[in-house]
Amino acid sequence: MYQYDVEAFMGACDRKGLAAKTMKSYEQTLRLFGLFLAERGITQTEEIRHPHIEAYIDTVRERGKYTVCAVQEPVSSNYPERRRDYGKKVSPVTINNYLRNMKAFFNWCVREELIRKNPIKPDDTIKVERKPLAFVTDAEFKKLLACLDTSKFSEYRDSVIMQTLLDTGMRCGVRHCRSRPGSTGMKPLRTTLLITLARRCQSRNCRQVWLKQVCINQVSDQSDKTY
The missing domain is CATH 1.10.150.130 (Tyrosine recombinase, N-terminal domain)
Structure with missing residues (x-):
């Protein structure tokens, strides 16, 4: 039945x-x-x-x-x-x-x-035309970051989070994220940072992405600062 x-x-x-x-x-x-x-x-x-x-x-x-x-x-x-x-x-x-x-x-x-x-x-299945979402320009993103008072821990943290999301393509729905330093040739360990994303999805697959140097500096500065 x-x-x-x-x-x-x-x-x-x-x-x-x-x-x-x-x-x-x-x-x-x-x-x-x-x-x-x-x-x-x-x-x-x-x-x-x-x-x-x-x-x-x-x-x-x-x-x-x-x-x-x-x-x-x-x-x-x-x-x-x-x-x-x-x-x-x-x-x-x-x-x-x-x-x-x-x-x-x-x-x-x-x-x-x-x-x-x-x-x-x-x-x-019905064929659907997917329209690309409008993306913020570099100027708009810089204007958004400028609204944050980075002298405060909470707003500095938010700035780092937003830059990490933009740099990696990560979504807010990502459940787990772990990072580890890596090395490229003679460069120091802090020059590269590997982010492993474990997304809650049917495939249960992880995806690895590399952070840009600017974003690495922001993450490092946050961990070194005392508020």
């Missing part, structure tokens, strides 16, 4: 140690898809075919945002009808996220031999 399979899938995700945010996204997507299936009298996972996936995509496009609730009787309503974007068109990015979550579920079903093949096809 579809509902039981979803519960088993969520249990498998929990045992794998997936992030709570990922599991919440999976559960929400699969519950909404379950409502769609129930309206059409489909209760078994093995009954789901590719035409059902296509019909669901069309339904999501037509229904609009926040018009369907995954929980039949919510404990407290957040009044979605009061949102400014209520009923507006669901973005292709959101639909692709739904498909990605559903694909993970069906792949699990295939591995568990509940179904023979995944009903979602590669070409179901």
